[in-house]
Amino acid sequence: MLLSDLQHAMRERVLDRSPDRLDGELLEHIDGQGLTPSQRLQIYRNNCLISLTEALKATYPVLHRLVGDGFFRTTAVAFIQAHPPQEPRLAAYGAAFAAFLERYPPASALVYLPDVARLEWALNSAWHAPDAPALTPAEMAQAAETMAPLQLHPACRLLASPWPIEKIWRANQSDGDLDVTIDLDQGGNRLLIYRREFAVALAAISLGEFVMLSRFAPGANLESAMTDALAADPSFDVATALAATLTRGCLTHRPSEAMDED
Amino acid sequence: MDSVPSAVTAISRRPDAIAGLEPASAGIGLRHPHHRALLEGERCTGWLEAHAENYMSGGWSRHVLDRLRETYPISLHGVGLSLGGAGRLDTDHLERLRRLVKRVEPALVSEHVAWTGLEGLYLNDLLPLPWTEEALANLVMHIDQTQSALGRPILIENPSSYLAFRHAEMSEGEFLIEACRRSGCGLLLDVNNVYVSARNLGFDAAAYLQAIPGPLVSEIHLAGHSRRDVEGIELRIDDHGSIVDPAVWALYRATIARIGPRPTLIEWDSEIPSLTVLVEESAKADAILSEFRQQSSAEGTGCHAAE
Numbered sequence: 001m002l003l004s005d006l007q008h009a010m011r012e013r014v015l016d017r018s019p020d021r022l023d024g025e026l027l028e029h030i031d032g033q034g035l036t037p038s039q040r041l042q043i044y045r046n047n048c049l050i051s052l053t054e055a056l057k058a059t060y061p062v063l064h065r066l067v068g069d070g071f072f073r074t075t076a077v078a079f080i081q082a083h084p085p086q087e088p089r090l091a092a093y094g095a096a097f098a099a100f101l102e103r104y105p106p107a108s109a110l111v112y113l114p115d116v117a118r119l120e121w122a123l124n125s126a127w128h129a130p131d132a133p134a135l136t137p138a139e140m141a142q143a144a145e146t147m148a149p150l151q152l153h154p155a156c157r158l159l160a161s162p163w164p165i166e167k168i169w170r171a172n173q174s175d176g177d178l179d180v181t182i183d184l185d186q187g188g189n190r191l192l193i194y195r196r197e198f199a200v201a202l203a204a205i206s207l208g209e210f211v212m213l214s215r216f217a218p219g220a221n222l223e224s225a226m227t228d229a230l231a232a233d234p235s236f237d238v239a240t241a242l243a244a245t246l247t248r249g250c251l252t253h254r255p256s257e258a259m260d261e262d
Numbered sequence: 263m264d265s266v267p268s269a270v271t272a273i274s275r276r277p278d279a280i281a282g283l284e285p286a287s288a289g290i291g292l293r294h295p296h297h298r299a300l301l302e303g304e305r306c307t308g309w310l311e312a313h314a315e316n317y318m319s320g321g322w323s324r325h326v327l328d329r330l331r332e333t334y335p336i337s338l339h340g341v342g343l344s345l346g347g348a349g350r351l352d353t354d355h356l357e358r359l360r361r362l363v364k365r366v367e368p369a370l371v372s373e374h375v376a377w378t379g380l381e382g383l384y385l386n387d388l389l390p391l392p393w394t395e396e397a398l399a400n401l402v403m404h405i406d407q408t409q410s411a412l413g414r415p416i417l418i419e420n421p422s423s424y425l426a427f428r429h430a431e432m433s434e435g436e437f438l439i440e441a442c443r444r445s446g447c448g449l450l451l452d453v454n455n456v457y458v459s460a461r462n463l464g465f466d467a468a469a470y471l472q473a474i475p476g477p478l479v480s481e482i483h484l485a486g487h488s489r490r491d492v493e494g495i496e497l498r499i500d501d502h503g504s505i506v507d508p509a510v511w512a513l514y515r516a517t518i519a520r521i522g523p524r525p526t527l528i529e530w531d532s533e534i535p536s537l538t539v540l541v542e543e544s545a546k547a548d549a550i551l552s553e554f555r556q557q558s559s560a561e562g563t564g565c566h567a568a569e
Contacts, residue, residue, distance in 0.1 A: 001429060003396050004348035006388075007380050014385050029392070031426045033464060036494050047387040055386070061395035082319035083383040088342020088355055090314045155321065198322040252450065 001029050013041045014048045015081050052080045055090045059124045060097065062172045063117055063140050067107070075104065091128045095121055108184030112163035112184065119165050119202075122157035122193045126200045131157035140242070143253075150217040153252045155195035162188040164202055194248045201248070208236025209244070216251060282311055283335055283369045285480075285555060288547035290540045291339075291530060297326045299537045306541050308548070309335040309369065311527050318358045323418050327366060337366035337370040337481070337527070338363060339450075343405035345404040345418065346391045347378040359412050368524070370481055371452045373408070375401065375438060390426035394436040397442075405445040417448040417480050421523075422455040422487075422500035426463050434459070435473045442478050449474065451524075453514045454506065460500040467513055476521030484514060484537035484547060487528040492553050503532035505543055523551040556563060 001022070009026035020026070030037035053076040057064050064072045079100050085093040099119035101107050132154050135143070139238060143150055152158075159165075165183055166189045171180045190210040192203045205213075212229035222242075230238045245251055285290075287308030292300070300310070310330060317327045317338075331334070340359060343351065349403060363371055376388035389399045401418075409415055420438055432440075442449055460467035486504030490497050506514075506528070518524065526547040530540055 001392075002348075003392070003394070003400060004380075006427075007348045007377060008391065010389060011380050011383065011385065014387065014389065029427050031428050033426070033429055035492060037425070039492055043424040043492075043499070044387055046387060048385045051386050054271060085379075085386060086382050088313065088344075088378065088384050088386075089318055089358075090318055090386065127321055128323070131324060143329035188316065195321060198325060 001025055010041070014044050016045050016049060016077070017081055026126060049077055049080060052085065053077065053142075056080075056094050056097065059073070059091075059094045060117060060120045060171055063097075063113065065172045066168075067110070067117065071106070073105065075101075078104065083253060091124065093252050095125070097121065110160075110189050111188065112165060115159075115163050115165045116159035116168055118159055118161070119169055119191065122159050122191075123200050124192045126155045126157050129195065131155075132252045135246065135251040135253065137246055138244060139253065140222070140251070147221045147223065148253070149219045149221050150216055150218050150225075150251045150253065151195070152213060153194070153250050155200075156213070156248075156250045157193040158210060158213055158217070159191045159193065160188065160210065161191075162250055166191060166202065169202070170199075191249070192250070194250055196249055203248070206233060206236065206241075209234030209241045212236075212241060213245070213250060269422050272318075274291075282516050283337070283525035286525045286551055288526045288528065288551060289335075289337070290528050290537075290544050292327075292330070293534050295534050295536045297322075297538070301326065301329055303537075305333050306537065307334070307544050309337060309525065311337040311529075313371075313559050314338045314340040314359055314362055314371075327426060329365055335369045336366055337372065337525075338366060338368040339419075340371070341388070342378050343373050343404075343408065344376075344378040344380075344384075345373050345408065346389075346397060346401050347380055347404070348377070349381050351407055352382075356408060357413050359408075363412050363414075369401040370417060371412060371414065372419055372452075372481065374419045374421060375441070376421050388421055388558075390421060390423050390425060390427070391437075393430040393432050393434055394427075398432075398437055398440060400443050402444045405441065405447050407519065409445065409447065415447050417450040418427040418442070419450040419483065419516060419565050420455050420459075422452070422458040424497065436485060437471055439473075439475065439478065448480035449478040450481045450483060451479045451517070452485075453507075453517060454483065454485045454487055454510050456502060457507065457510050457513060458487050458500045460497045461496075468516065471513060471517050472520070474521075479517075479521055479524055480507055482514065482517070482524045482526045483513055483529055484526060484543075501532050502529050505539075506546075511546070511550075514547070517548055518554050523555045526551060 005022050006026060009020040009022040027037040030040060056076045074194055079097055083096045083185055098114040098121060101114045107113050134153055163184060166187050167182050170176055190205055192205045194201055208229040211232040212225045215225035215228055226238055287410045289309035289311055290307045292310040312327060315325050337475040374388050378388060379385050405426060418441060438449060456470050457467045485502040486506055488499045488501050488503060490499050528540055528543045
């Protein structure tokens with residue numbers, strides 16, 4: 001049996017998906033030694049699906065808490081089978097979980113679940129994001145003069161949701177208040193996720209601040225970002241927003257492509 | 263597996279480039295729950311081994327490894343390169359590894375004799391290879407590509423196995439020795455894996471170890487495993503979740519007695535205990551290493567007296 005045929009057939013076994021066309025040939029090539037070839041393959045299947053489920057559980061602890069262990073495990077295996085990891089860094093695994101949940105019928109009644117997943121993914125990806133020097137006040141003053149384009153820091157994420165996902169997330173932390181009642185109709189959130197001194201933080205921000213920071217994601221100069229923010233939100237307080245942006249280290253000079261170097 | 267290809271006996275000494283942890287001492291696997299204790303405490307073990315894939319991002323993990331490498335020699339142990347995969351190596355991942363190696367300047371770099379995925383999929387498990395010439399040539403090609411990219415030799419680790427393929431053309435030991443001979447890489451001998459595979463597949467662990475030429479071995483791994491009953495047959499599961507089994511200590515001791523001291527790692531990946539427990543386990547390995555270090559220096563014949 002060719003190595004590539006063997007690995008194709010075994011991959012489907014390990015993911016517990018529909019048998020490969022060469023599944024029968026694979027089984028014939030395995031020496032059961034007192035067990036069936038399927039029983040021996042089952043050990044690898046367990047290692048794969050359980051370890052990836054644990055990886056998703058580590059990235060999505062609030063989802064796990066919201067839906068319970070059994071539902072989470074079933075959902076995780078369905079997700080793993082549909083979207084196996086595409087690279088070996090487990091920290092990079094699970095970006096598509098929110099989109100998967102949107103189309104996953106057993107979870108359709110929990111309308112806020114995909115956005116809670118987006119929040120947890122934002123926190124995870126901010127934690128692992130590349131390092132970059134945050135813009136200093138002096139650099140910001142200079143950039144205002146020279147109209148130099150600025151970038152959102154690679155560890156910053158912006159997330160808007162029609163659901164109160166910040167409250168849901170906070171109530172489901174290990175020290176959260178599980179008895180709190182959250183009114184789903186109370187309105188949504190505009191959230192900034194950022195990293196300072198190796199800790200990831202979460203802040204609810206105004207519409208103006210959200211628009212301003214969004215403009216920096218592809219790169220923008222200060223003046224155009226503030227103009228757009230004021231157009232969207234006439235009550236936007238420029239001075240306070242810029243001060244908060246500096247304190248939180250949300251801006252940088254360097255384009256994000258170069259961050260992962262050296 | 264008792265017959266050693268004659269070319270291997272001609273290898274006189276491990277290349278200096280991979281003998282980066284002399285004199286050989288015991289180290290521990292670097293795991294997330296111990297980051298702060300290691301950063302804040304006194305030096306507590308000979309060296310640290312980091313899973314390469316866990317240190318390829320920015321923020322905290324990068325900070326931790328940058329700080330710890332100032333105190334400890336570091337070994338980088340990859341789990342996801344899929345050297346045994348039938349397709350092409352993931353060159354994006356190889357490039358990430360190259361950058362990490364360049365930054366960390368580790369004493370050792372190692373990977374597994376296994377495949378972990380295929381055509382852009384990663385399965386997060388070390389999957390078994392058939393011991394065939396086709397699989398050997400494919401593995402050697404990928405080791406060559408990796409060593410060229412990194413500009414240094416690597417070590418390859420023997421797997422823990424739960425199944426054997428009927429179409430094997432050689433023993434696991436012969437396969438590994440030949441892979442080292444053709445590629446110039448070294449061997450990371452995981453004694454627990456040998457024992458686990460031997461129990462699961464019914465071969466003699468001591469004979470397997472006897473047949474490995476000492477000069478090929480640049481590092482040893484030790485870990486705990488568990489037992490699982492499947493239809494009345496006891497399988498050993500390589501879960502790295504407990505102390506090292508007494509039978510594995512005995513095999514380790516016999517191996518060190520035969521080939522001399524080698525850098526030895528205690529791995530622990532599930533139910534991770536306190537740092538103290540890990541350090542105590544590594545001290546047991548250190549005691550054995552120092553016993554045979556004294557012996558080999560007293561004999562004045564280095565570590566090859568028994569070969």
